[in-house]
Amino acid sequence: QKEVEQDPGPLSVPEGAIVSLNCTYSNSAFQYFMWYRQYSRKGPELLMYTYSSGNKEDGRFTAQVDKSSKYISLFIRDSQPSDSATYLCAMSVQGAQKLVFGQGTRLTINP
Amino acid sequence: GAVVSQHPSWVICKSGTSVKIECRSLDFQATTMFWYRQFPKQSLMLMATSNEGSKATYEQGVEKDKFLINHASLTLSTLTVTSAHPEDSSFYICSARDDARAFTGELFFGEGSRLTVL
Numbered sequence: 001q002k003e004v005e006q007d008p009g010p011l012s013v014p015e016g017a018i019v020s021l022n023c024t025y026s027n028s029a030f031q032y033f034m035w036y037r038q039y040s041r042k043g044p045e046l047l048m049y050t051y052s053s054g055n056k057e058d059g060r061f062t063a064q065v066d067k068s069s070k071y072i073s074l075f076i077r078d079s080q081p082s083d084s085a086t087y088l089c090a091m092s093v094q095g096a097q098k099l100v101f102g103q104g105t106r107l108t109i110n111p
Numbered sequence: 112g113a114v115v116s117q118h119p120s121w122v123i124c125k126s127g128t129s130v131k132i133e134c135r136s137l138d139f140q141a142t143t144m145f146w147y148r149q150f151p152k153q154s155l156m157l158m159a160t161s162n163e164g165s166k167a168t169y170e171q172g173v174e175k176d177k178f179l180i181n182h183a184s185l186t187l188s189t190l191t192v193t194s195a196h197p198e199d200s201s202f203y204i205c206s207a208r209d210d211a212r213a214f215t216g217e218l219f220f221g222e223g224s225r226l227t228v229l
Binding site for chain 1: 113115117145152153154155157160202204206214215216217218219220221222223225
């Protein structure tokens with residue numbers, strides 16, 4: 001079993017839809033949770049960062065962490081074609097050096 | 112802030128030659144940088160952890176004599192692919208951890224370097 005599981009998709013939705021992306025994990029020691037967005041042939045870009053459980057909102061993006069279920073989510077409201085990218089979840093243990101990444105979900109927003 | 116510059120973004124070389132890729136943190140200090148490899152439609156594979164002033168730590172299965180890493184300063188790490196072969200063709204991405212926010216685990220990535228070995 002992988003430490004972080006993420007459905008690779010692909011996921012295709014119409015413009016304006018609400019998108020839900022998810023990851024599950026097995027290591028209860030993870031404390032820091034991140035979402036990265038990666039456009040084709042580019043490096044990942046940090047999108048959202050959350051510590052421990054709870055919600056965080058930034059514009060059209062909302063990140064949720066449920067540590068009791070070992071489940072994190074990223075919601076995109078009013079999705080735009082420019083949101084089409086691969087979204088990677090990542091997490092780390094406090095003080096640890098390495099980030100553990102999910103496989104990434106390929107998302108396409110259709111105009 | 113938190114910009115990581117990676118160069119070159121694209122390189123083609125002949126089999127048997129060596130290629131150097133640079134990774135620079137432009138507006139922060141990074142004692143620790145990471146080098147990843149990414150195959151098409153796959154996630155990031157950590158190759159090695161680069162620490163300023165000390166030897167890099169390589170992940171299992173990564174040949175340290177093949178992928179030479181030098182972290183000469185708090186803002187620069189280099190990856191040299193030695194005696195490159197076609198199977199080394201890939202997308203290489205570096206990332207850096209801001210020393211001022213190291214406890215958070217956040218990583219900032221370069222734009223990546225696409226290596227094609229003929």
